[in-house]
Amino acid sequence: MNEDVRNEQVLARQLSAAQQVMMALGGAIGTGLFLASGLSVNVAGPAIIVAYGLVAVIALLLGRALTAMAVAHPTAGAFGVYAGMYVSPFAGYAVRVSYWLMQVIATGGQLVAASIYMGYWFPAVPGALWVLVFAAALIYVNSRAVGRLGTVESWLVLIKVVAVVLFVGLGVLVLAGVIGGPAIGLRNLTGHGGFMPFGLTGVWLGCCFVIYSFIGVEIVGVTSGEASNPAQTIPAAMRRMVFGLSAIYIVTVSLLVALTPWNELGIGESPFVSVLRRLAIPGAAGVMNAVVLVAALSSANANIYLIARTLFSLARAGFVPDRLGAVNKSGAPVPALLVSSAGLAAAVVVRALWPQSAYVWFFGSALFGALFVWLMIFVTHVAFRAPAVPVGSCAGALLVAAILVSTWWVPDLRVTLAAGGPWLLLLAIGYRISGWRRGEVRREVKTPEPGQRIV
DSSP, X not given: OOHHHHHTTTSOOOBOHHHXXXXXXXXXXXXXXXXXXXXXXXXXXGGHHHHHHHHHHHHHHHHHHXXXXXXXXXXXXXXXXXXXHHTOHHXXXXXXXXXXXXXXXXXXXXXXXXXXXXXXXOTTSOHHHHXXXXXXXXXXXXXXXXXXXXXXHHHHHHHHHXXXXXXXXXXXXXHHTSSSSSOOTTHHHHSSSOSOTTHHHHHHHHHHHHHHHHTTTTHHHHHGGGBSXXXXXXXXXXXXXXXXXXXXXXXXXXXXXXXXXXXXXXXXXXXXXXXXXXXXXXXXXXXXXXXXXXXXXXXXXXXXXXXXXXXXXXXXXXXXXXXXXXXXXXXXXXXXXXXXXXXXXXXXXXXXXXXXXXXXXXXXXXXXXXXXXXXXHHHHHHHHTTTXXXXXXXXXXXXXXXXXXXXXXXXXXXXXHHHHHXXXXXXXXXXXXXXXXXXXXXXHOOOOOTTOOOO
16 A cells, blocks of 8 residues: 555545535535526626536546546545556646645635625625634534544435425426416527527637536545545445436526526626525515525535645655644544634635635636646546556546636636646745655654544
8 A cells, every 4th residue: 555545544535425415515515506597607608508518528437537447546636646656746736735725725715705605695795704613513413423424414405405406396396487477488598689699609618617616526536535436436426426316417507598698697696696686476586585594505505625635645655744644532533623624714705805706816827726636637637547558538638628728718717827827836845845854754654453543
């Protein structure tokens, strides 16, 4: 067994396949669907449906690649550990730090979104206060045993999945004219400039937003470190995750653009709430706002789980102080959780200083880290399969790289590429600085026996 993999075998293995799926869905079905879908529709029009289909294919390729590696090496460091094993030590460091930082920023974005939703009921309360309150609550939940965390997340995810199903059912009835007045039909899909008002270019640029909605597929790999039976649960969880997520996104977004003119959607509130508000169904908009709030908190909860495990993995590899690789009696990496959560303070500051643009800023900054990690997962799988050449992973890597470059032509996402250079430079500096300590830790850290925990 690889040394990095052995070093991480101190986490409690309590997650079932169902809980793994729920954790992954929790991280994926959040503001990418309920809030950022308004951004994506604005660049592609109704043809955003096609963009979701294209990105679903990329997610499927990524899921297959990650499953193969996670079954062979089930560990919390997941694709970060694999990059270190099959590409280079720096690649392993860069992937883990990028994923940690990306998820910290993404979690801040989820909490900012939650504060936007709270403004529906409490417009006079500062959004930064809601960010602070929700962050404290989620940190507490994540300090509990992972089995309990998986249960809490499962219920949160169940609420938003049921809500999506109800929205779909309600949308079909409205389109057919059963409720809400005369039948709307499909005229909104072809009106206001046609189905593809910005051509194929709009569809492709829409992928830049849509791919963020699928960030979370890789969570199944991270949960492999705490899976009860990795060889069986990981493939099952990944299949359910990718196909279930793709179906949810394509169906709901199709209904979204069919129910209301695409050029009337934005991010001042959830597009789902906007649709129900326009339909004037009593109480429906308020209920949906509660649902999208739960969705944002569920995603933030899953993201906090991820950032704690990623920093834990960095500590066990010797890149950061070894105390951050400790776990409590329940098997939860609490020191890594607390340090990671300190980064959420940035969300409070940004929300307070730039209330109108905070979400877009978080979105664009986190997207670079996410795309970099996805690109490296494909590259790592190519090395993992050497000397054979996995065509799917090669294609996936090219598509992700093309989407990353394309963000420059989306005004709201130019921060994605702008953040890339400084991001990679800081990674190189951090790796260099940690080199001396990494050598010392490698000599001092003892590999734990199976099931042993270092507290």
